[in-house]
Amino acid sequence: MSPKGKIGVISLGCPRNVVDAENILGSLVKKGFRVVDLDKADIAIVNTCAFIADAKKESIDAILDLVELKKEGRLKKIIVSGCLAQRYRDELRSQLPEVDAFIGNPSLRQSLERLAIIPRHYAYLKICEGCVHNCSYCVIPKIKGAFVSLDIDSILEKVRLFDKEEISELNIIGQDISGYGRDLYAKSKLPELLEKIVRMSRNIHWIRLLYLYPDKVVRDLLKVIKDSPRVCRYIDLPVQHINSRILKLMNRKSGRKAIIDLISLIRRQLPEAAIRTSLIVGFPSESEKDFTELLDFMREVKFERLGAFTYSAEEGTAAYNLSGQIPEKIKQERFNRVMSLQKEISSQVNQNFLGKTLEVLIDQKEEPGHYLGRSQFDAPEVDGSVYVRSPRKLSPGDFVKVKIVDTLEYDLVGEIQ
Numbered sequence: 001m002s003p004k005g006k007i008g009v010i011s012l013g014c015p016r017n018v019v020d021a022e023n024i025l026g027s028l029v030k031k032g033f034r035v036v037d038l039d040k041a042d043i044a045i046v047n048t049c050a051f052i053a054d055a056k057k058e059s060i061d062a063i064l065d066l067v068e069l070k071k072e073g074r075l076k077k078i079i080v081s082g083c084l085a086q087r088y089r090d091e092l093r094s095q096l097p098e099v100d101a102f103i104g105n106p107s108l109r110q111s112l113e114r115l116a117i118i119p120r121h122y123a124y125l126k127i128c129e130g131c132v133h134n135c136s137y138c139v140i141p142k143i144k145g146a147f148v149s150l151d152i153d154s155i156l157e158k159v160r161l162f163d164k165e166e167i168s169e170l171n172i173i174g175q176d177i178s179g180y181g182r183d184l185y186a187k188s189k190l191p192e193l194l195e196k197i198v199r200m201s202r203n204i205h206w207i208r209l210l211y212l213y214p215d216k217v218v219r220d221l222l223k224v225i226k227d228s229p230r231v232c233r234y235i236d237l238p239v240q241h242i243n244s245r246i247l248k249l250m251n252r253k254s255g256r257k258a259i260i261d262l263i264s265l266i267r268r269q270l271p272e273a274a275i276r277t278s279l280i281v282g283f284p285s286e287s288e289k290d291f292t293e294l295l296d297f298m299r300e301v302k303f304e305r306l307g308a309f310t311y312s313a314e315e316g317t318a319a320y321n322l323s324g325q326i327p328e329k330i331k332q333e334r335f336n337r338v339m340s341l342q343k344e345i346s347s348q349v350n351q352n353f354l355g356k357t358l359e360v361l362i363d364q365k366e367e368p369g370h371y372l373g374r375s376q377f378d379a380p381e382v383d384g385s386v387y388v389r390s391p392r393k394l395s396p397g398d399f400v401k402v403k404i405v406d407t408l409e410y411d412l413v414g415e416i417q
Contacts, residue, residue, distance in 0.1 A: 004032040005076070008041030010062055011117060013049025015173050015210070015381070017082055018118060019126040020106050021047040024081060026113030035115060043077045044069070048084035050143060052312035059084045067098045079103060083143045105129075108148050114161075119363065121168040121397030122380055127155055127193070128174035132182055133213060135240075136251040136318035137280065137311060140175055149184050152193055159197050162204060168361055168397045169206040171379065172197075177209060178217040188217045191224045198228045205399060206361065206376060208232040214239055214254045214262050222269040232376040233273040235266055240280050242297040243290040250283065251318065263301055274377035276305035281338055282331030283311045285324030291334050295341060302345050305383050308338045343409050346384075350407040357417055360386045360402040362394045373402070375412070383410075390416040 048059035181189030402414035
């Protein structure tokens with residue numbers, strides 16, 4: 001038994017939280033703690049999210065579940081970390097006396113210690129924290145503070161460690177990685193950083209970029225992506241809306257024409273790429289006409305991957321006090337219409353893969369002869385899967401050639417070649 005105790009962890013929210021949780025656990029293991037499953041732990045850490053109302057509720061519910069375990073004597077201590085603790089530390093401390101510590105978010109310039117809490121064949125590399133933009137609906141600046149980039153040498157040192165581990169896929173993340181380097185080098189250095197990562201890594205087969213603000217940097221990136229076969233043809237480009245008036249109220253820098261022009265450029269430069277976006281429905285003053293414009297935009301562009309959120313009024317944001325707040329019932333109805341349309345679009349997109357052969361990364365074994373994997377067009381946890389039938393044994397992290405024999409609304413079915 002570890003002399004300092006056994007720790008269990010729950011990590012909620014986005015992949016950026018996964019990185020924070022892995023860094024926290026890595027530093028604790030170095031100090032002599034042992035990480036175990038939650039049901040065997042003396043100490044529980046819940047790494048929280050506070051981005052929107054649903055995320056805050058999920059975090060609070062997780063804390064309350066741990067409080068019950070502590071009351072039953074099954075836990076000795078509870079530690080709450082992450083965005084909820086960062087933003088509401090004083091309120092939580094007064095309302096949850098059973099929690100032993102609130103520690104907020106760790107520094108981006110964390111040590112190179114890391115303990116993986118996700119499948120070991122892929123990893124997330126956080127290159128920046130905070131955001132250079134101030135979208136009117138977003139609470140990130142209130143939680144994360146000023147935009148901070150990790151210097152290029154420190155990032156490359158982390159990449160060397162991942163390359164040594166021979167991970168199959170490296171996902172480069174941040175609230176807005178297109179802003180990388182502006183605080184350190186007076187301009188975005190993402191294209192240059194990506195080129196360096198591609199050149200110096202040997203064993204990482206897929207490199208994926210997650211979250212690009214639709215601005216000039218994306219244009220500069222396209223050539224790097226096109227010239228680098230190991231960089232996934234996957235453009236994560238959250239546009240949030242398409243109506244110019246709504247975009248202006250959101251304090252987004254790109255209007256309708258700029259967004260459509262950029263998407264057209266991506267389609268020309270990387271015609272094989274999957275574009276993922278996210279949309280917000282029910283933003284204050286969004287009319288039915290504005291919403292219909294958004295649906296028409298979806299039909300026109302046919303995003304390969306799309307997620308949607310209902311607008312969440314977050315205190316402290318500029319949009320919180322805007323007039324024309326939309327009733328929850330209407331927001332939910334619009335969300336359902338967006339997702340229903342995207343289901344149709346996704347089904348059409350997937351049919352284009354029928355009969356084709358794709359490179360697939362195996363994520364897990366389902367049952368003998370059946371595996372779950374992903375193409376380069378699907379990020380872990382958020383996108384679709386490829387159901388793989390194979391006569392030979394496969395392992396997580398393997399890359400295989402798969403012929404697509406059937407298509408579903410969001411997923412593909414294939415047989416190994």
